[in-house]
Amino acid sequence: MPHLGDKVRYDAVLGMGSRITRRDFLNSTLLAAGSVLAGPKAPRDLLAQASLWAEDDWTGYGGVGDYRRSNGNTAEVVNSAHKIRDHVFDKYPAEATDTGEVFDCVVVGGGISGLAAALFFTRESGAKLSCLVLENHAIFGGEAKRNDFIVDGQRLMAPQGSDHFQIPYPYSFIARFYELIGVRIREFKYQTWAGTEPEIPLGRTFEQMPAPEGVYFGARFGQRPGLWLVDPWEKNLERIPIPAAMRAEMLAYLERSSRASVPFDYPGDEKSRYLDSITLEQHLMEAYGLSRETIRTLMMGEGGGFGAGPDVLSGYCAYAFDALHSLDDSPETGWQAFPGGNCGIARHIVKTLIPESIAGSKTLEAVCRNRVNFAALDRPGQPARIRLGATAVRVEHDADPARSSGVRVTYTQGDKVYHLKARSVVMAGGGWTAQLVVRDLPARHRDAYAEFHRMPCMLANVAVRNWRFVYKLGFASASWYEGLGSFTSVRKVPVFSTDAKTIGPDSPTVLTFKILYLYPGLSLHEQGSRGRTELLSTSFRDYERRIREQLTEMFARSGFDARRDIAGVILNRWGHAYLSPQPGFFFGKDGKPATREILRGAPFGRISFANTDLSGAMDHKTAVLEAHRAVRQLLDQVLA
Numbered sequence: 001m002p003h004l005g006d007k008v009r010y011d012a013v014l015g016m017g018s019r020i021t022r023r024d025f026l027n028s029t030l031l032a033a034g035s036v037l038a039g040p041k042a043p044r045d046l047l048a049q050a051s052l053w054a055e056d057d058w059t060g061y062g063g064v065g066d067y068r069r070s071n072g073n074t075a076e077v078v079n080s081a082h083k084i085r086d087h088v089f090d091k092y093p094a095e096a097t098d099t100g101e102v103f104d105c106v107v108v109g110g111g112i113s114g115l116a117a118a119l120f121f122t123r124e125s126g127a128k129l130s131c132l133v134l135e136n137h138a139i140f141g142g143e144a145k146r147n148d149f150i151v152d153g154q155r156l157m158a159p160q161g162s163d164h165f166q167i168p169y170p171y172s173f174i175a176r177f178y179e180l181i182g183v184r185i186r187e188f189k190y191q192t193w194a195g196t197e198p199e200i201p202l203g204r205t206f207e208q209m210p211a212p213e214g215v216y217f218g219a220r221f222g223q224r225p226g227l228w229l230v231d232p233w234e235k236n237l238e239r240i241p242i243p244a245a246m247r248a249e250m251l252a253y254l255e256r257s258s259r260a261s262v263p264f265d266y267p268g269d270e271k272s273r274y275l276d277s278i279t280l281e282q283h284l285m286e287a288y289g290l291s292r293e294t295i296r297t298l299m300m301g302e303g304g305g306f307g308a309g310p311d312v313l314s315g316y317c318a319y320a321f322d323a324l325h326s327l328d329d330s331p332e333t334g335w336q337a338f339p340g341g342n343c344g345i346a347r348h349i350v351k352t353l354i355p356e357s358i359a360g361s362k363t364l365e366a367v368c369r370n371r372v373n374f375a376a377l378d379r380p381g382q383p384a385r386i387r388l389g390a391t392a393v394r395v396e397h398d399a400d401p402a403r404s405s406g407v408r409v410t411y412t413q414g415d416k417v418y419h420l421k422a423r424s425v426v427m428a429g430g431g432w433t434a435q436l437v438v439r440d441l442p443a444r445h446r447d448a449y450a451e452f453h454r455m456p457c458m459l460a461n462v463a464v465r466n467w468r469f470v471y472k473l474g475f476a477s478a479s480w481y482e483g484l485g486s487f488t489s490v491r492k493v494p495v496f497s498t499d500a501k502t503i504g505p506d507s508p509t510v511l512t513f514k515i516l517y518l519y520p521g522l523s524l525h526e527q528g529s530r531g532r533t534e535l536l537s538t539s540f541r542d543y544e545r546r547i548r549e550q551l552t553e554m555f556a557r558s559g560f561d562a563r564r565d566i567a568g569v570i571l572n573r574w575g576h577a578y579l580s581p582q583p584g585f586f587f588g589k590d591g592k593p594a595t596r597e598i599l600r601g602a603p604f605g606r607i608s609f610a611n612t613d614l615s616g617a618m619d620h621k622t623a624v625l626e627a628h629r630a631v632r633q634l635l636d637q638v639l640a
């Protein structure tokens with residue numbers, strides 16, 4: 001065990017004391033006490049403890065610009081939302097102030113789904129009906145937000161969650177939606193290569209990972225020091241330090257999967273229902289002869305788009321995104337991204353909904369780079385309004401849902417509680433809150449929501465002054481199997497977003513790490529709780545140290561110096577990031593339909609349900625499609 005002096009010296013090497021773009025941590029005594037207590041405590045206690053910490057100890061630095069107070073779920077947001085879970089509002093709060101407002105529609109949740117719902121509602125009612133969005137974060141966007149850094153005078157942006165989009169079919173619903181909000185894909189031109197050194201291909205998103213890809217094998221594979229291999233999967237797995245039997249399995253898998261086609265005729269047929277009755281792990285074992293050990297050693301990322309591992313996901317997850325039908329869904333040619341991910345889509349929806357919300361005209365450049373005019377979001381008299389920092393804690397019909405004339409919506413903002421009246425409501429915040437907030441929700445709906453498991457995830461954005469330490473190894477995309485995260489890559493950003501029209505190894509950039517919480521062998525529910533416990537109980541400083549250690553271990557030998565190269569760290573913690581569909585989620589069990597159809601099929605009284613989680617394939621397109629269905633249900637069946 002290292003002595004305290006060693007630890008201090010080690011921290012200095014990692015640059016823990018460097019002046020980077022994060023605030024200092026004042027409450028370290030309390031934090032240290034919290035860390036000691038963290039082990040045996042239940043998640044609820046841990047959260048209470050987290051709320052005791054000075055906000056910076058947990059939320060950390062938030063960057064600059066519009067998103068500086070809203071990196072992931074901040075301590076403020078978590079504390080407000082968990083009052084719902086902790087039954088604080090089970091009894092009607094006598095202190096609630098009536099705002100006196102009546103809206104034709106209140107949308108709970110200002111992510112892409114809630115914002116799209118407000119846009120559809122306003123447009124399809126000819127702006128004659130009023131709409132209010134209640135969003136609990138300090139800015140709209142939900143998982144589609146961004147972090148902004150200034151590094152050596154250059155503004156850098158990176159996604160907090162929802163990242164890339166695809167080129168849609170011309171004239172499709174989504175293509176027309178992009179057109180409506182002003183997302184013109186043909187105007188996406190990306191940075192070009194700077195300088196005279198040989199070019200290494202860069203992706204347009206951190207998830208694209210173009211070849212050549214560096215793959216790191218460390219202590220878990222008996223490698224001390226660790227070993228970088230470039231494109232080992234393309235080279236018959238040569239030199240990968242795994243047992244011969246595992247290599248043979250992986251080679252057979254790579255060969256067979258390159259020839260494989262979708263193993264069913266249409267979603268819902270017998271073959272797809274079978275896939276949905278087994279886990280993804282079982283499917284990989286049955287279809288490709290892989291062993292459980294190989295899957296759990298090398299293929300845990302297979303469920304990454306669903307926030308969980310193959311051991312607990314439905315086998316249908318392997319194909320669920322195929323149903324979304326883009327014109328070009330290939331990562332190499334089709335994936336596109338704003339510099340801050342799908343935050344660009346959220347900003348364009350808001351600009352269309354409330355033209356004064358972002359200064360300037362509705363061009364890609366202005367909507368990306370100009371500041372949000374927060375004062376314009378919630379002005380009386382405009383057809384659509386967005387109220388931020390507002391957590392809906394109770395939503396209930398004012399009489400028997402079948403006959404009621406309205407819904408009472410109660411929300412907190414800061415320390416205050418308010419209520420207002422809505423003629424209809426779209427619950428777009430996600431199943432994890434909707435099932436608690438709608439107080440008169442029937443048991444059938446509650447049971448349906450009980451089938452929704454949401455897993456935590458953290459996106460860490462690390463601004464670096466240059467990425468020469470990656471370039472020197474001969475790649476710009478890297479993956480690994482141990483420690484924090486599992487991949488990252490240097491990307492080029494659209495030129496409308498930056499003054500730096502070129503990028504090279506000495507350019508500053510942001511390395512994004514997606515951190516999942518996987519505990520193979522435990523149930524999905526247990527994995528979610530354990531992951532949230534870790535997410536809630538780990539201080540900013542501890543995560544920062546682990547990030548510095550990870551980068552130092554992998555890149556120190558190619559010139560990385562944490563003290564010199566790291567310019568800023570932002571953590572985006574999402575307690576309920578991903579809907580992780582378990583077997584039976586998509587098509588139901590025992591001959592019974594999937595219970596999520598109860599939530600999508602019809603409104604409950606004056607309340608309909610949106611959010612991407614209802615689709616089972618979390619994506620901005622499904623967020624928009626679920627919003628459109630929910631709004632049409634209200635306009636056709638409730639308000640008609």
Ligand SMILES: Cc1cc2nc3c(=O)[nH]c(=O)nc-3n(C[C@H](O)[C@H](O)[C@H](O)COP(=O)(O)OP(=O)(O)OC[C@H]3O[C@@H](n4cnc5c(N)ncnc54)[C@H](O)[C@@H]3O)c2cc1C
Pocket residue numbers: 108109110111112113114134135136137141142143144160161162163164165342390391392393428429430433434437457459514574577578610611612613618619620621623
């Ligand atoms: C790490 C990660 C990466 C992803 N990458 C991609 C990608 O590359 N491409 C893609 O298309 N999709 C991606 N997604 C999927 C993403 O979920 C969708 O694209 C989309 O952003 C979801 O929008 P939404 O409105 O349905 O949900 P959310 O974004 O979750 O929005 C719901 C909002 O409602 C708020 N809310 C909840 N309850 C309440 C309440 N009671 N009162 C007030 N507000 C409330 C929430 O806090 C949140 O802000 C990713 C998701 C994650 C987690």
